[in-house]
Amino acid sequence: MIGDRIPLFCDTALAERIERAEAQLIARGSEAARRRDPDGFVLPIAGGVASFAEENSPFNKVAGLGFGGVPTTAELDEIERAFGARGAAVQVELAHLVDPEIGELLSQRGYRLASFENVLGLSLQSGREPSAGPGIEIRLSGDDEFQAWLDVVVDGFAHPDAQGLPSHEDFPREIIGNAVRDLTTAAGVRRYIALRAGEAAGGASIRMADGIAQLTGAATAPAHRRRGVQTALLSARLADASAAGCDVAVVTTQPASKSQQNAQRQGFDLLYTRAILIKQP
Template identity: 60%
Template sequence: MDGERLFCDVALAERIERAEARWVADCSDAARARRGDTVGFARPLAGGIASFAEADSPFDKVAGLGFEGVPDADALDEVERAFAELGAPVQIELCQLADPEVGAFLTDRGYRLESYENVLGRRLGDAVDEVSGDVRPCRDDELETWLAAVADASLVVDTEGLPSHEDFSRETLVTVLRDMAGVRRFLAERDGEFAGGASFRVTDGIAQFAGAATVPAHRRRGVQTALLRARLAAARAAGCDLAIVTTLLGTKSQQNAQRQGFDLLYARAILVKGTSATRSSGAESRQAS
């Protein structure tokens, strides 16, 4: 493991946030493709993306904002109207390394701070730790089992750290996990049983980790550590130079990631305007460790 800490400057933060925006847009498009309609949108906004996938989806948000200056007021007016017409609040996830004028601009428009999430990263230039033989890629014929088990495990949240300000129903969780565009899924087994699952996606050389959960009966047995190592090895083999994971603050998921060499890069502020919704931010830490 590389002993040098990963430093995040504005350029690296912008690279990560643009990858996040691309993933949000692709997942939003996947939701419309699944339904076979054109309800919702994924439209550019000041270098980021404004997305509405469907009601109570974690892909209903504005991501990647703040690296091309303050958004045009008229353009943001249109985005806010589009969300309002669909009965949804506007949720903006703003990187702390974005243009500081953006936060003041949003506050003046009535956005309120609801929460934070952490973005952690790790270089992939060096070899990763040995991968457990109990972790393997999920086969196509195991997809439904993987979706159901990860959704069920995600509903039993870990009590460490700050809680999420959002939540999912089981049905929504399964749908969201299915719509995660371009991911590679892994599963872990213990004593012949499904113990946990996780996934990652590659965007511009960045391995984006998400969708991790451990079945409650198998927690505190190293399942998430094994899944992290397997994804790190797969991401390195895929030619990625960086792996990132988003967690809630002070959680077991954050601790597990830091034990595997991830450094805390920056936080995102979750700013909301409109009626609150019970949705998940998609942070890996809400998936139980």
């Protein structure tokens, strides 16, 4: 127990719920992307999905793998052929709570460890109220200001805090915009904007499904950092998730990053780690 709070414990059942929500998110975003690139695909595999949306997309990955058993050789062959035909590497995000046989199998097939990411969670109770510091306003962001929202988010991502392990991924601005639009229209992602002194200071998003509130990204413009913008964006999203009946909020961060530190300060607990395994075409 930490103070009067019991840390959230993650068993395999909770991890499966979270990974299933992640796989659904990726699948729906990828399916929406087919409006631009009909050459994309979404294939089921061992409880997860293999997805290719378009070149350089953050949806090009295998997500949620392993909570439906160990993938067969035939399934992996099919997926590797599908990615290879598009000149893309296969990236697998593998939770450490799945059967270790999967990691051994992928290593034997030539997958190499590229990075890690942490999944943190917070148990939600009803009645949460949003809070924001002086001069900060948080509200839902509509389509009429999508470009302003995107500008501040991309600007924030382009200037990450130099703490923790760096991300192995870097996406073009146009692709980020495509992905966010796809998630908003096809996966029910809500966008929030933070205003400070009348300026767009930060942006964030959330998806709520099956009781899981996925915090799908947040960024603060460099000129507005260390002013409570991130905390206010988080507070607003958690209050909305609580009101919608979600029982768990989750966020993915780079290990030892400022984002992880901020999340843990807000009561999030480290639930599990995903290994990022990549096989070149």
